[in-house]
Amino acid sequence: MGVIGSGHIGEAVAKLLIDAGNTVIMSNHHGSESLKGLINALGPKAKAGTPAEAGQQDIVILAVLRPGVADALAKTPNWTGKIIIDATNELPDSRTDPAYPGSELVAHLAPGAHVIKAFNTLFARYITGETAAGKRVLFYGGDDADSKKTAAALFEKMGFAPVDLGTLKEASPMMEFGAPLSGTHFIQTQE
Template sequence: MNFGTIGAGTVAQAIAGHLVAAGHKVTLSNSRGPDTLLDVVTRLGPLASAGTAAEAAAADMVFLAVMWPQVGDALAGLPAWDGRILVDTTNTFAELEVGTAGEFVAQRAPGARVVKAFNTLYAQYIAADPRHAEGRQLLFYAGDDAAAKADFHAVADAIGFAPVDAGTLREGGRLMQIGGPLSALHALKQAQ
């Protein structure tokens, strides 16, 4: 499986770092163009590359890691999703008419199988090694497509997190959004 990021800030770089460390290829993108990411991909190593948003979005699993006000622009004009997985890491402080942030993203990425994840953790917990002597960092996720959630679960587990299915984009998304009971919950699954 190959991976891409739409956005290349702290969260995207942290996720890419875990994926590269596990031996996966990752294409990072941002709104300023691939040339602005040369230092980032050099630091991440030979499995990381810089590309356009369209190139990153062509990956099997794509991480949307932009600030909330940029979500619409970041998803506009991308090729058809054709069932690829889009992992929405964004957070919004605004009240949405559509329901949850994950549902909002799903409406703007028709054909994508959207999984909501990484939005409950502060970036420092995403970047750090999720494996600790006491256990592994919990990572809540939500989605409406069971196969996409299973694929995401396998990837999250393989890079060291302890993934926990929080439900659908609507119900799980409510639990995970800012102000929900899972927001900023930093806990470990105890080692057995």
């Protein structure tokens, strides 16, 4: 697994990926030296790398600030067949291209990738936070059915109750910052 972005969201998702048995390549735009403390905290299944190295993995978590999306994705020359789990949020002042709202920008900038929108409705502290009972609901959306199945299975392994909101065009408007599901922290108590 690759994680591009080592802020609160990237760190929280990486921790759960590792807890689920995965090895994770962490990266950021400051360079691998800046990741030493985080890598030590995450343990032996975490490795420091560049965004290009993280982008070479089959599944990549994109957890950068919105203005850094284009630069982060440009570090990997070939996204064909890879799953990008887009955890970015389009804040009101960070829309970089009105023609491509939400995760549609990620899909446009990473041709050939299968983009799944997820994790952006949860505050970082709740991503790894314990629940009193049940599983935390994780909303997601995407355009490729097989990639959505792969992502949903991964989300379940990470301890979530995944809820499919449809395509990127359908899901993104419900999940972006300030949208109806933004900042919601639902718990599924029954299967």
